[in-house]
Amino acid sequence: MATFAATGFSVTALAESPFHTGVWQLNTPEGPRGLVVSDWLVFEDGLPKRWLYRRAGTNDANQFDFFTRTIGDPDYTPVGIRVYRTGEHEMKYTIAEKGKDPIEVSAVRLSIPNYKNSCLSVENKGERLFGTWAGTTASTVKKLNVNKTSMTIDGETTKVSVEPVRVGRLGISKDGKPIAFLTDAGGDYAVLQWFKDGVTPELMRDPKREVLDFKAEEILRMPSGTCDRQIASRLKAMK
Incomplete structure (x- = not known):
């Protein structure tokens, strides 16, 4: 790993x-x-x-x-x-x-x-990672909802424990075993990062070490997000 x-x-x-x-x-x-x-x-x-x-x-x-x-x-x-x-x-x-x-x-x-x-900032977004996310062309997940005690993916709910592990990142555990990060990507997006075996609670919570190798990384979008429109507007100013 x-x-x-x-x-x-x-x-x-x-x-x-x-x-x-x-x-x-x-x-x-x-x-x-x-x-x-x-x-x-x-x-x-x-x-x-x-x-x-x-x-x-x-x-x-x-x-x-x-x-x-x-x-x-x-x-x-x-x-x-x-x-x-x-x-x-x-x-x-x-x-x-x-x-x-x-x-x-x-x-x-x-x-x-x-x-x-x-809108592209990751800092100081509070609890924006909790709630509902939609799948994108870069995900197999069509819909995700996360709160502090459960995670629902495409209608299937799993009891989990969800905790902030650093600014812009949630750690998700099932029965005490870390299973994923939900990481703020900035803009309207987040990335659901499924762990391979071997990630410990200590590593999940470590703010100084990055896990690079995941089972999968799914790009999700906040359905109510407005950053895509703001970005498009700015890009029109190119000359």
Whole structure:
């Protein structure tokens, strides 16, 4: 079972989201391209796609380096990402694929700075993970409802124990055995992460270690969410 001592997920709630969180215009040689990033994930084709794990020891006030992992994969991808702040709403965005020359482009923010109540933020969302979620094209689950004592998937209810294990993440146990995380993906989305055997309660609750290898990761959407519309509106501003 792969685990990783990472600093990619914040342990304590912060006053605002990281600098990279938001909707951006990448100025590529082929023309402008949209980039959507929540606190913890890069979106692709409208859905959360790549987890970001901040590389320890490489960050100062302006530079942030990340390992990446594609949802559903057990290992890091051979692609690293660097964000370098060049202004209040500007950055250099570098993709470094193993064995290839890094590709660096400039980027300008299309969204307002993502403070604690912004739609792509993961921080300070309270108990938003409890409630009803709908399946997406990236899930086998059609409908999920979670409260503190039960989980209902597509009409089948299971008695469980649900507890916050860090900001933006619930740990779900059945008969004392950890079975899944429900993790805030930012925007309108969350990811149901089914554990493989071997995850202990201590590991589930550990705020400093990341489990990388899951039985499955299901992307779910909040039916009442409005962030998708806000993102689409921002992307229309590209020029």
